[in-house]
Amino acid sequence: MIKVDRLTKKFGGFTAVNEASLEIAAGSITGLIGPNGAGKTTLFNVIAGVHKPSKGHVYLDGEDITGLEPHALFHKGMLRTFQVAHEFFSLSVRENLMMVPDEQPGEALWDVWFNSAKVRDREEQVRIKANEVIEFLEISHVADELAGNLSGGQKKLLELGRTMMVDAKVVFLDEVGAGVNRTLLNTIGDAIIRLNKERGYTFCVIEHDMDFIDKLCDPVIVMAEGSVLAQGTLDEIKANEQVIEAYLGTGLKNRVAS
Amino acid sequence: AEDIKIGVFLGLTGPLESLVANMAPGAEAAIAEVSASGKLLDGSTVTAIRADTTCVDAAAATSAIERLITSDKVSGVVGGDCSGVTTAALTNVAMPNGMVMISPSATSPALSTLEDNGLFFRTAPSDARQGVVMSDILMDRGFKEVALTYTNNDYGKGLADAFQSAFEAAGGTVTISSSHEDNKADYSAEVGALASAGGEALVVAGYLDSGGKGVIQGSLDTGAFETFVLPDGMVGASLPEAIGSELNGSFGQAPGTDSEGAGLFAEMATGFDPTSPFAAESYDAAALMLLAMQAAGSTDPQVYKNNVMDVANAPGEQILPGQLAKALEILAAGGDVDYVGASNVELIGGGESAGNYREIEIQGEEVTTVGFR
Amino acid sequence: MENWLNAFALLSNFVIVPAIAYGSQLALGALGVTLVFGILRFSNFAHGDTMSLGTMVVILFTWWFQSMGINLGPLPTALLALPFGIFFCAVFVLLSDRFVYRFYRAKRADPVIYLIASVGIMFITNGIVRFIIGPDDQNFADGERFIIRAREFKEMTGLDQGVTIKLSQGLTFVTMIVVVAALFWFLNRTRSGKSMRAYSDNEDLALLSGINPDKVVAITWIIAAALATIAGTLYGLDKSFKPFTYFQLLLPIFAAAIVGGLGNPLGAIAGGFVIAFSEITITYAYKRFVEYLMPESWEAGGLIQLLSTDYKFAVSFIILLLVLLVRPHGIFKGTGV
Amino acid sequence: MSGALRNISYFVVMTALIVVVGQLQSWNLALSILNLCIISAIMALGVNIQWGYAGLFNVGVMGFAALGGLAAMLISVPPVQEAWAVGGTGVLLGFVTAIVTIAAAVFTFRSLARGTLRTLAIIVVCTLGYAITRSVFDPATDAIESVNPASTGYLGGFGLPILLSWPVGGIFAGCAAWVVGKITLGLRTDYLAIATLGISEIIVAMLKNEDWMTRGVKNVVGLPRPVPFEINLQQSQWFLDLCAKLGTAPVTFSSIFVKLCYAGLFTVVLLVVLYLSEKALRSPWGRMMRAIRDNEVSSNAMGKNIKARHLQVFILGSVVVGIAGAMLTTLDGQLTPASYQPLRFTFLIWVMVIVGGSGNNWGAVLGGFVIWYFWIQAEPLGIWLMNLITANMDAGSALRAHLLDSAQHMRLMTMGLILLLTLRFSPRGLIPEGSAKR
Amino acid sequence: MSYLIGEGMTGGYGSVDILHDCTIAVDKGEIAVIVGPNGAGKSTAMKAVFGMLNIHTGRIMLDGEDITALTPQARVAKGMAFVPQTNNIFPSMSVEQNLEMGAFLRRDDINGTLQEVYDLFPILKQKRNQNAGELSGGQRQQVAVGRALMTQPKVLMLDEPTAGVSPIVMDELFDLIIDIARTGLSILMVEQNARQALNIADKGYVLVQGRNRFTDTGHALMNNPDVRRSFLGG
Numbered sequence A: 001m002i003k004v005d006r007l008t009k010k011f012g013g014f015t016a017v018n019e020a021s022l023e024i025a026a027g028s029i030t031g032l033i034g035p036n037g038a039g040k041t042t043l044f045n046v047i048a049g050v051h052k053p054s055k056g057h058v059y060l061d062g063e064d065i066t067g068l069e070p071h072a073l074f075h076k077g078m079l080r081t082f083q084v085a086h087e088f089f090s091l092s093v094r095e096n097l098m099m100v101p102d103e104q105p106g107e108a109l110w111d112v113w114f115n116s117a118k119v120r121d122r123e124e125q126v127r128i129k130a131n132e133v134i135e136f137l138e139i140s141h142v143a144d145e146l147a148g149n150l151s152g153g154q155k156k157l158l159e160l161g162r163t164m165m166v167d168a169k170v171v172f173l174d175e176v177g178a179g180v181n182r183t184l185l186n187t188i189g190d191a192i193i194r195l196n197k198e199r200g201y202t203f204c205v206i207e208h209d210m211d212f213i214d215k216l217c218d219p220v221i222v223m224a225e226g227s228v229l230a231q232g233t234l235d236e237i238k239a240n241e242q243v244i245e246a247y248l249g250t251g252l253k254n255r256v257a258s
Numbered sequence B: 001a002e003d004i005k006i007g008v009f010l011g012l013t014g015p016l017e018s019l020v021a022n023m024a025p026g027a028e029a030a031i032a033e034v035s036a037s038g039k040l041l042d043g044s045t046v047t048a049i050r051a052d053t054t055c056v057d058a059a060a061a062t063s064a065i066e067r068l069i070t071s072d073k074v075s076g077v078v079g080g081d082c083s084g085v086t087t088a089a090l091t092n093v094a095m096p097n098g099m100v101m102i103s104p105s106a107t108s109p110a111l112s113t114l115e116d117n118g119l120f121f122r123t124a125p126s127d128a129r130q131g132v133v134m135s136d137i138l139m140d141r142g143f144k145e146v147a148l149t150y151t152n153n154d155y156g157k158g159l160a161d162a163f164q165s166a167f168e169a170a171g172g173t174v175t176i177s178s179s180h181e182d183n184k185a186d187y188s189a190e191v192g193a194l195a196s197a198g199g200e201a202l203v204v205a206g207y208l209d210s211g212g213k214g215v216i217q218g219s220l221d222t223g224a225f226e227t228f229v230l231p232d233g234m235v236g237a238s239l240p241e242a243i244g245s246e247l248n249g250s251f252g253q254a255p256g257t258d259s260e261g262a263g264l265f266a267e268m269a270t271g272f273d274p275t276s277p278f279a280a281e282s283y284d285a286a287a288l289m290l291l292a293m294q295a296a297g298s299t300d301p302q303v304y305k306n307n308v309m310d311v312a313n314a315p316g317e318q319i320l321p322g323q324l325a326k327a328l329e330i331l332a333a334g335g336d337v338d339y340v341g342a343s344n345v346e347l348i349g350g351g352e353s354a355g356n357y358r359e360i361e362i363q364g365e366e367v368t369t370v371g372f373r
Numbered sequence C: 001m002e003n004w005l006n007a008f009a010l011l012s013n014f015v016i017v018p019a020i021a022y023g024s025q026l027a028l029g030a031l032g033v034t035l036v037f038g039i040l041r042f043s044n045f046a047h048g049d050t051m052s053l054g055t056m057v058v059i060l061f062t063w064w065f066q067s068m069g070i071n072l073g074p075l076p077t078a079l080l081a082l083p084f085g086i087f088f089c090a091v092f093v094l095l096s097d098r099f100v101y102r103f104y105r106a107k108r109a110d111p112v113i114y115l116i117a118s119v120g121i122m123f124i125t126n127g128i129v130r131f132i133i134g135p136d137d138q139n140f141a142d143g144e145r146f147i148i149r150a151r152e153f154k155e156m157t158g159l160d161q162g163v164t165i166k167l168s169q170g171l172t173f174v175t176m177i178v179v180v181a182a183l184f185w186f187l188n189r190t191r192s193g194k195s196m197r198a199y200s201d202n203e204d205l206a207l208l209s210g211i212n213p214d215k216v217v218a219i220t221w222i223i224a225a226a227l228a229t230i231a232g233t234l235y236g237l238d239k240s241f242k243p244f245t246y247f248q249l250l251l252p253i254f255a256a257a258i259v260g261g262l263g264n265p266l267g268a269i270a271g272g273f274v275i276a277f278s279e280i281t282i283t284y285a286y287k288r289f290v291e292y293l294m295p296e297s298w299e300a301g302g303l304i305q306l307l308s309t310d311y312k313f314a315v316s317f318i319i320l321l322l323v324l325l326v327r328p329h330g331i332f333k334g335t336g337v
Numbered sequence D: 001m002s003g004a005l006r007n008i009s010y011f012v013v014m015t016a017l018i019v020v021v022g023q024l025q026s027w028n029l030a031l032s033i034l035n036l037c038i039i040s041a042i043m044a045l046g047v048n049i050q051w052g053y054a055g056l057f058n059v060g061v062m063g064f065a066a067l068g069g070l071a072a073m074l075i076s077v078p079p080v081q082e083a084w085a086v087g088g089t090g091v092l093l094g095f096v097t098a099i100v101t102i103a104a105a106v107f108t109f110r111s112l113a114r115g116t117l118r119t120l121a122i123i124v125v126c127t128l129g130y131a132i133t134r135s136v137f138d139p140a141t142d143a144i145e146s147v148n149p150a151s152t153g154y155l156g157g158f159g160l161p162i163l164l165s166w167p168v169g170g171i172f173a174g175c176a177a178w179v180v181g182k183i184t185l186g187l188r189t190d191y192l193a194i195a196t197l198g199i200s201e202i203i204v205a206m207l208k209n210e211d212w213m214t215r216g217v218k219n220v221v222g223l224p225r226p227v228p229f230e231i232n233l234q235q236s237q238w239f240l241d242l243c244a245k246l247g248t249a250p251v252t253f254s255s256i257f258v259k260l261c262y263a264g265l266f267t268v269v270l271l272v273v274l275y276l277s278e279k280a281l282r283s284p285w286g287r288m289m290r291a292i293r294d295n296e297v298s299s300n301a302m303g304k305n306i307k308a309r310h311l312q313v314f315i316l317g318s319v320v321v322g323i324a325g326a327m328l329t330t331l332d333g334q335l336t337p338a339s340y341q342p343l344r345f346t347f348l349i350w351v352m353v354i355v356g357g358s359g360n361n362w363g364a365v366l367g368g369f370v371i372w373y374f375w376i377q378a379e380p381l382g383i384w385l386m387n388l389i390t391a392n393m394d395a396g397s398a399l400r401a402h403l404l405d406s407a408q409h410m411r412l413m414t415m416g417l418i419l420l421l422t423l424r425f426s427p428r429g430l431i432p433e434g435s436a437k438r
Numbered sequence E: 001m002s003y004l005i006g007e008g009m010t011g012g013y014g015s016v017d018i019l020h021d022c023t024i025a026v027d028k029g030e031i032a033v034i035v036g037p038n039g040a041g042k043s044t045a046m047k048a049v050f051g052m053l054n055i056h057t058g059r060i061m062l063d064g065e066d067i068t069a070l071t072p073q074a075r076v077a078k079g080m081a082f083v084p085q086t087n088n089i090f091p092s093m094s095v096e097q098n099l100e101m102g103a104f105l106r107r108d109d110i111n112g113t114l115q116e117v118y119d120l121f122p123i124l125k126q127k128r129n130q131n132a133g134e135l136s137g138g139q140r141q142q143v144a145v146g147r148a149l150m151t152q153p154k155v156l157m158l159d160e161p162t163a164g165v166s167p168i169v170m171d172e173l174f175d176l177i178i179d180i181a182r183t184g185l186s187i188l189m190v191e192q193n194a195r196q197a198l199n200i201a202d203k204g205y206v207l208v209q210g211r212n213r214f215t216d217t218g219h220a221l222m223n224n225p226d227v228r229r230s231f232l233g234g
């Protein structure tokens, strides 16, 4: 579904992504892991059109989408979350979700001024959808709170919630789990699996929580220093010496006995 | 006897505020003089009420004069200053309310033809006349080629246009005519362009404490010009004071036939600079208005508007600054006066100053009158 | 050869020297704006009037010194009065911070609120200055006026064209260099300077590092007041002092600070020069200059002026636009709110 | 006090303030203030659309208002036949060559590949075009400007009803906004601010210096009015009859009548603009705009086309400002290019928006009213204040004289104080964003 | 009495209280961990302890001294250090300057500590001259923790220090925290990687809706099935 072909991204003299090539199969939940600074987020940003690549191409279903604007990619069914939450701070939580759906008649001034009925109908549908998502993310009690006043983890949930507002083809999740309560994260994981199974969404997930990766992802791609280091099932990856050294480590050295 | 109020409607804030700082007290001096004399309309007192034209904001000026006329209930308005706000105030407020306005400084030729129901007068001559006078002075002094800079408002532009056509008609050449904006940070660009165009002298149709001064200073410093031609907005004691001996030899003209009125005015002025441009005209505007009331025996603008021309012009006894009490007496006795005042007022046509000029030259760092035109 | 020298002298006299002097003046003003923006993160519209307030105090002290017969010989007496001006200006600015800005800081207000509040302060300062010294033009320069005069230059070199350099121009230029160097050193090398940068970067975290925000703010204001007074005084010495002009100075100063890159001291200088040079070079009439460079017989048909001085302001803004289109954050990358 | 109640009470107090002026000073003054309050409110709405909805820091308000003013003049003034005769064709030809030049430049840009050649070709095309344009344009404008310069010296306008100029003013401003937006909307806040400020200065510089079009600093006075002239009213019988019936003096009432006519027209515009703005703000469109303002990166990722939306809102706001500009010139009855000063036309409007409460239409309207009211009333207030202070002073004292003499400068100070006090007590504006909503 | 106590804290950001009589304490050489669902008030409690938020009842005691009225910067001078959950770096200062700012109040030579931080987070040494705002999420987190370590505090408060850092760095961080605690410092941290954190904790707090729900030793909480199911992800 997504094919990344020898993609390079440089910031000044520094190469954040270096000739990375990978593929995300349609219908898969692909994990993307790697040490801090490996270039995972940068890769996402290039795919999603936030950064222009220095070299290389990105294809969506065979179509070259390199360098398209993010809003154009959204219309092609590609959604993403941000590692650092990018909430709309002066909108309420519900409004944050309601602004997402595409081609709302209420976003054209003509309809707003002269076709209120149509606007109202659609608005009602969107509101229902938003309430479902809020319910699911267990943030009903802050549904009317300004998003800027949410706790760190709630913002991450909202970030995820926005991708659930529309029917997407492929969703990129950048560390949705960081800062999210583990019990809730399990529920989120279940939802992702369900969306994947029932609706056929493709996911690409960056995470540092191996339990979460374990639960969801197959295959897993490991990045290091801008390039793809390894690829395979999680078990294969866990056995990979290089990956252990660069990323996974061997656990706590000096545990305290209580 | 009543308590008469006169509006002083000038740009107390805004680009002309530094000139107005001397104009408003000028007008108030005449008002105070008349009030103190106790001879106006059986011992009426007169008070001045200030209002701000802002010089540039027509909307604010309109509201300000609206307040003067409809709320403070003034019997006449001395002002406005800048032509833009003056026309707005006149057409939108003064005319509908039948109020007399005497402007000390709106010199735009366009005001001559504006329909005013006989309510508008001015003690400053129209630029058209001054342009011709200035051209004559230059020709007589043998200047054939000058550079010209003017402040980019109706006063400067009007004067520059009038001068240029007169000068060129007389066979002179204007090497460059370029505008400058007042109160700006720097005039090097203007000086550079003027210097490059060259000329025997630089005509500066600006204001003496603002862009005009800046351009002269810059030209002297860089050695671009040595002689400057100074029209009324540039004539005042503060200019040679600020610039110093280098200005000696520059010349120009200002309204007035003899220096007597101006001299008297200078003596009586306290707390403001009587030689500042339009200060004398302001005094005259106020004096004229009050004398007209006395002549008409009424403070109703619709009545006394017909007396303004009479008191301003011959026949009658000549009245100088400081002699307002005398004039009031004469008028009360049914006599006739010819108000000369500080700037030698002579009104013609549609109620504007005839434009008699004294030719001045800067000698020994002072403005000296060297002749009359 | 002589023609070339003459041409160069001509250009120096009418373009290069004035542009450098004017550029330095703008740069000094822009430094104050840029500093407040860099540390306190808002565009301070009161800066022009702060300049006029500081200068007013300097003038009053200068007059007092002059009346007592104290002077600095060839240098203007105003330099002696400068510390007093800075002191009073700083007191005023600190008071305005205490009674106005501090409240919004506690509220975490939007930068635009500070901006509008600074408009309020501008009006008030404006009123105070006109109240004390009046709206008139004031002269307070004394001492030597010129470093070199056009006439002397011609005698010295035997050229047709002279070059004038005023003492005030020289002073401004030197001061500008010194002030920028000092500011740069202060911000990057001293503890206080670093704490100021940290504060501007992340106010909360600055607290967590033990930085006292009140002190940072106070230092910023004191430096801004000093910069304003110095800039205002030098400007007044070179031109003259008139409150309204200082208010009008605000625009080119902001333009300079922004083309240079807001919040960056070097940017203020670059910006000042960009504005000054574009104003002067584009509206200069190159007729004489070209005549020197061309063969004897050649005579210029017109003034060879790219644009009339009517559009002087417009020109500097067009240049500004062009710069911003190429470098959206100014010449030296500035910060943006 | 609940939010809604407080907001209503603000408007009640504002009305009361105007009534007080009517009672204590004069109704003429009160109406004159009211009319400008309405115009200010419309301008503030325009700025609020840009800043409050979308966070676009447009400091070029002055330029758009000036374009509106230009429209008022061009639409209403009768053409100057003589000027058209001597220079009309030249000017039109000049426009044609200018357009051809731009077209040629665009064509060159499109047809050549990126590189030095293209740059050079474009420079050549532009220089040539500029030279040719100037060579047809300059003689024509010179000719026009020398036609009776003291009273005309320009082409005049179209001699149409001046009311038509209000929408046209909006269109002028909108077209300019399109160009400006295309160029500058990529810039961030303060940089956008100075860019728009610069453009507005350029627009005003053109109005001031292109005498063939606007008479420049010589002003065009005596524009036709959409309402009757007071003098005519004072002479018409029906009006005198009406006065007799109402028992008022014809002179005073004629002024009041005219002002009421204006007030009626302005109110209609204000209500229409306010209705449309409110509707837009409370719609998904408004929500999207606020989202864009909060975070461009993520709203872009949510499928919103930031550039297009910014351009849209920039144009909308500018149109509103342009309409208000045309209305103002209509009310003044003259086009005074020199009166377009940033302090008055840009910063004052900004003060209105912020004091009123940015992001809230009612706030912008209230801000327009409050600030304009005090902008005018600060003068008598300042004088009154000074009189109060000096009341107990020795009549001859120099300090007293000085204080009274400086009263006018107290006007700005009073304004400053009012501004700071309002902001102090409602730091997010009198009617903050969102307060009327939930 | 514990070294640092936030006792009976009640308060919030505006009119609504977020914390309700919440108590958090940590002793010398101890590690205390706060866990709980998102929005429970964990970060709020930390801020309250650091004086970045008004509490209307309750008090904060440090080493027996009531510091409730002190400003945050004064608490820093008393030897407290805090890594907030968000906005925890100076984005337009370089990594090294960020670390230097941590040592702002120190007058002694900071090079030793700087070296220790670089040893702990080698990537930061590589990036020392880069602006912190240009770092990856995990790298920023390392800068934030590094900055706090630079203060050489007596109490170290960390709000989700391991969010977004890779497993290997997380392990090292926990190792370090244990080491630090052994030198006699008090450590108070919020964690969502709760099992790892409780594993090394002497004391654990479970906060729900601004109230203390469970308080016990780390291991006891880990082994409490209720806690596991509801808060630790099973």
Ligand SMILES: Nc1ncnc2c1ncn2[C@@H]1O[C@H](COP(=O)(O)OP(=O)(O)OP(=O)(O)O)[C@@H](O)[C@H]1O
Binding pocket: A011, A014, A015, A016, A034, A035, A036, A037, A038, A039, A040, A041, A042, A043, A083, E127, E134, E135, E136, E137, E138, E139, E164
């Ligand atoms: N704007 C930028 N300018 C310069 N360098 C950058 C910029 N953005 C990222 N980098 C560098 O690129 C590298 C890759 O960063 P990226 O954010 O992609 O890492 P990551 O794999 O997502 O790490 P993490 O797991 O910590 O989020 C990092 O070393 C970072 O310092």
Ligand SMILES: Nc1ncnc2c1ncn2[C@@H]1O[C@H](COP(=O)(O)OP(=O)(O)OP(=O)(O)O)[C@@H](O)[C@H]1O
Binding pocket: A142, A145, A148, A149, A150, A151, A152, A153, A154, A179, A181, E013, E014, E018, E036, E037, E038, E039, E040, E041, E042, E043, E044, E045, E085
């Ligand atoms: N600045 C603020 N203004 C108003 N309310 C806030 C603010 N910050 C947080 N809140 C509210 O306070 C509650 C507690 O927030 P807090 O940040 O303490 O949660 P937390 O326990 O740290 O959660 P997380 O694990 O998600 O970080 C939340 O419901 C949040 O909406």
Ligand SMILES: [Mg+2]
Binding pocket: A040, A041, A042, A083, E136, E137, E138
């Ligand atoms: Mg990342």
Ligand SMILES: [Mg+2]
Binding pocket: A151, A152, A153, E042, E043, E044, E085, E159
């Ligand atoms: Mg938290």
